[in-house]
Amino acid sequence: MAKLHFSLVAPERELFSADVDQVDAPGAEGDFGVLPNHAPFMTTLREGRVTVRDGSTVKLFDIQGGFADVGPDGFTILAEHAVEVAS
Amino acid sequence: MASLKEMRNRISSVKATQKITKAMQMVAAAKLRRSQDAAEAARPYARRLASVIANLATGVSGDGAPALLAGTGRDDRHLVVVAAADRGLAGGFTSSIVRAARAHIDGLIAQGKDVKIVCVGKKVTAQLKRPYGDKVVDNFDLSSYRQLTLSVAQPIADVVTKLYEAGETDVVTLFYSRFKSVVQQVPTALQLIPAVVEGGEPASGPAAVYEYEPSEEAILETLLPRNLTVQILSALLDNMAGFYASQMTAMDNATRNAGDMIKRYTLEYNRSRQAQITKELIEIISGAEAV
16 A cells, blocks of 8 residues: 655654655644555644554654645655654 | 972963863763654654655645745744854854854844844854844853754744744844764854755655645645754754864863873973082082082
8 A cells, every 4th residue: 555755844844754644634624544655735734733653553743833744756745743642 | 580489380280280181171072972863763754854844845835835944924023033152162163153143143134134143052152142142032052952853953943933933033043063074073053944845855756646635735834843942952962062172182282282281391491400419519629629
C-alpha cells in the first residue's frame, strides 16, 4: 500500500519525518485527515493535536498554530510550537 | 633595563592572561558546537517555509499581493537592520558586519535616500550610534537570552513590521554574518521587505492545483510575517555560531601570542639573571685579588 511522507517541523528543529499511513490534523476550518495520494491542499492550523498513524503505532503531537501543506511529495506541517505527547 | 623582579612580574601576568584566553577558547569551542547544531536544526523550517511561499507567491503575484511581498512600489526610505554580537573578544566579527552595513548605508545616503537603522546586539549599537546617532531608531540587547527561539526574534520582526506598516520605510535590509564554516563567516545583506521570492521552481510544476483553506491570500497574509520572523531568527542563529567560531579563533591566536611573549620574556630574564651573576662573581674575584 502506498505510504504518505509526513514531516512535522518546528522552528527550532524537525520533530518527525517518515512514511506513515494516515495523519489527522486540526485545520483552521475544521479537523481533517490525510491519506496517501491526497489532492494538493494547503491550510492554516489552529491549536490542537496531530495524530500520526503508521500500522498499529500511533504518535501524538500537540501543536500551536501553524501551517499544513499537502503536496504530491508528501504532507508537511510547519508548526509554531510542537511537542510530542506520550500516547 | 627592567629589574629582575619587574620581569618576573611581567612573565607571571602574561601567564595569567594566557590561562584566561585558553579557557575562553575552550568555552567558545563548546558553545560553538551547540550553536552550530541549533543553526542546523532550524534550517529545515526556514527552507520549507521559503519554498511554500515561493509556491504561493507565483499564484498571487499581481494586484492582490500582500504589501509585505509587493513592497510599496517606492525605494526612497530604507530601514537597515544590523545584527551582530552582544559581546566582544571575538576578533573582527562585529566590525566586519558593521563595515559591510556602513558601506551600504553610506551608499544610500549618497543617493539621497532616507535611512533608518535598527541595531541588534550591544556592540553594534556602540559602533553605529557614533556615526549615525540620529538615524538609529531602535536597538536590541540579546545578551540576556540563553537560547535563541522565535520569541527572541519576534520583537525585532514586530518593530520592522510596525515601521513598514506606518509607512516609515519602503525597503528593509538585514545585515548579519552567514556561517559558512568555522573559519569563514561572510557578512551578508538580506532583503526582508519586499520579500525576495527565490527563483526556486515549484516542486511539482505548475500543474499542481492546490485547494486552499481559507483563501490563498489569507494564507500568504499569515505566512509572510512569520517568514520575516523566521528569517531574522535564522540570521541570529547563524550569527551566534559565527560569533563563537570567531571568538574561538581569536582566543586561539591570543593564547599563542601569549606563549610567544612568555618565551621571549623568559629568555630575556634568564640572560639578565646570568649577566648579574657574572658581574657579581667578577666583583668578588677582583675584590679577593686586591686583598
